[in-house]
Amino acid sequence: MSINLRNLIQHFSESDYSQFEVSSGNQSISLKRRQTLSVDDLGDPQISETEVMNQASEKTEVLSGIIEIKANRVGQFFPKVSIGEKVSRGQVLGYLKAMNIMNELRSAHVGVVHRLVAQHQEGVAYDELLLELCEDNNEIS
């Protein structure tokens, strides 16, 4: 089987499919979309209005260069960034899933992910600390 794996992943990630399998002889490839990335599958009507973190800016505390990002709603947290990652303003930091809807949580700040406080799929309350960013003086927005 002669497949360009990089192209296949690229096509799969741009498609609507949640799963893809192909086999030939004794070789097979299976691609499965991770749940944290599956928000696109839900289609626009199901995705609630994007809630931008600046709405919750009063809950975002900056202490000695650390920006605390808190939940602006109740839900199950699906982080989409990892420690050390540079974050630009407006970037999706993760999703808060409630009533089967993935609600985007966008950053109102520029920074570097310093600490992930809420765990993957953890249920979080309104105003609960999700993650911390370090202020980044070299803005990337």
Added chain:
Amino acid sequence: MKLAKVLIANRGEIALRIIRACKELGLKTVAVHSTADSQSQHVRLADEAVCVGPAPARESYLNMANIIAAAEITGADAIHPGYGFLSENADFVEVLSECGITFVGPLAESITKMGDKARARQTMIEVGVPVVPGSDGLITSVEDGLQIAKKCGFPVMVKASAGGGGKGMRVISSEREFSEQCEMARAEALNAFGNGDLYVEKFVEEPRHVEVQILADHHGNVIHLGERNCSIQRRHQKLLEEAPSPVISNELRQRICEAGVLAAKAIGYRNAGTVEFLVDKHENFYFMEMNTRLQVEHPVTEMITGVDLVREQLLIAQGEKLSFSQDEINFNGHSIEFRINAEDPERDFAPSPGEVVRLIYPGGYGVRIDSMVSAGDSILPYYDSMVAKLIVWGKDRDDAIARGKRALREFEIEGIESTVNVHDQIISTDTFRKGYFTTGFMDKEFLKE
């Protein structure tokens, strides 16, 4: 379907009341709270707590999405709404049903049926529950109005459909003055609201507010737990309630309670509910509305029946049959509830939020306090101003009044203004002691000047 974990979508004393009933049934509890209530007693006493929004109720206690999400992340399989907030929101009940969460209350359909006043009135007429007689809608002419008035029997009340504040409203006591008064009401309504449409209904003389407590299971059993008198009101807000209702005959009591059961059966009602009636001086009674939820004043019924209404609500919600029949309900003694609010009687009962610096509750035999407030707590300006419900029981009404007076005088509260003394004054009046008073009691006895 046994419940395991109940989320209480409320705050204040009722949240605590429900948590207590859940604990006694061995059910796990989840409190929800706003950022302003994070130190509240209901948060401390529940097994788990979830903050659902900032202080304003519309963003927290009325935030359906966050409350349902709180049930999801904690694995709660039922939601008890308490009273107020989302308790009579049919949309909320429907969404819960879609999410597979049990609502501790009636079906959405029952809430809708009773929430639409015209539809509720029509349903009551169809099953023979008396309603205030009158025109079904607007009158087409003075002559049309007169014919309806004669059918209802004088006195009647003519009301402007766009009305409010007493404008375009007339009480007409005889046929002779009908035309003139009707024209005056029309002119006044036209002048005040730009709309002269009128309707006619029988004037309820010396109205008393009497309501019937209903319990209904999912198996077709509907019973009543007697009635309560809630005529002591200020601007339609109840201040003091008692059970049973004084000075109504046993025969009338029986008829009102049966009408309450009939009303509940008419809409296939389930769980606890209250059917409200107006009783006039001739002992006619008329359906006003049904509250499809637990009432603030439910404890007075509990005190004279020994039935824990919240416990019954939870058992009904998990599909159990009522464990008693109508004949097994025994009424014992008399109970009065005093709503102690953070209000300033000297300033037209304006809310008096702030820190309660000193608070000593009364106690002793026959005294019950339902409250979430302790000394050092603050009465927040975002929510209702209730501090506590003081409920007393006595072997008869005189005994309950004496105990109420004693308990009110033991009640010490400092830091905020409260209605404690107003209650003492109310139960010290001759009118209250005699038991015959109308919904106009507060205006007549207290707010004279």
